[in-house]
Amino acid sequence: MSDIKNCWVKKGGAFTGEVSAEMLVNLDIPWVILGHSERRALLNETNEFVGDKVAYALAQGLKVIACVGETLEQREAGSTMDVVAAQTKAIADRVSNWSNVVIAYEPVWAIGTGKVASPAQAQEVHDELRKWLAKNVSADVAATTRIIYGGSVNGGNCKELGGQADVDGFLVGGASLKPEFIDIIKAAEVKKSA
């Protein structure tokens, strides 16, 4: 196994049912996904709590895919960038070394719905996120941090999405269980080898 979808915010202990970062390290699982929209929405994980989790997991030596993204309501209200900036800021406030962080932009309305963001919509947010990092963290972190896209990525839409300047890869759910996953991996690797 190469990743898991959550881990606890601090040292393992009497938190029955939670998976600690230490457990993942012991099991040689290198990656953890934190801040997935389902955990934010269903388990009331706040931006600050997610930021704490990211910092703790990194401190234990894990690599983190940190998810950010707006709901449909927030997009329609024009607050997409405010939402993802606030989510990213809570991480930036707690993390000084970004070398083991990947940001996953996952519009909530695109996750598991079949309604993928258009390449232009994805590129716009990725570009804004990179600018946010340049302004609020550093030019180096902005240039080197991978910003990947997630939400209804499939074999048919991966090429165009992956061709966007600031889309550095994908976080794939449903399609990762299908043969088309090979095409998605190939589309994500084009830039790596370029």
Ligand SMILES: O=C(CO)COP(=O)(O)O
């Ligand atoms: O975030 C995701 C899975 O947790 C993305 O899922 P889908 O690719 O199925 O939309």
